[in-house]
Amino acid sequence: MNEKLKIKLSIADRVYPLTVDPSQEEAMRSASKKIDNMIKQFEENYAVRDKQDVLAMCALQFASQLEQKNVDNAIDGTESIARLTKMNELLDQYLK
Numbered sequence: 001m002n003e004k005l006k007i008k009l010s011i012a013d014r015v016y017p018l019t020v021d022p023s024q025e026e027a028m029r030s031a032s033k034k035i036d037n038m039i040k041q042f043e044e045n046y047a048v049r050d051k052q053d054v055l056a057m058c059a060l061q062f063a064s065q066l067e068q069k070n071v072d073n074a075i076d077g078t079e080s081i082a083r084l085t086k087m088n089e090l091l092d093q094y095l096k
Helices: 022-045 051-095
Strands: 005-011 014-020
Touching (some): 005 022, 014 022, 022 051
Antiparallel strands (some): 005 014
């Protein structure tokens, strides 16, 4: 029984009705608040004429953060694989 929730989120002074899984509601509301906070930050710090420009900058900010995490994870993953390979080699030597 996977009931969907109907929620309304406000982003950039517009209301968006959504239907989401109950497990997604908290994350959606949190994301909406983060977007609105970022919009306020951009409007306070930069001369912005259009909401679309601010929303584009928010999208770029979030996308670049996600990409940076992917890059960081890829680097960390490579280092982890190298360490595990070295440990495996040491265990092989020990067990022989």
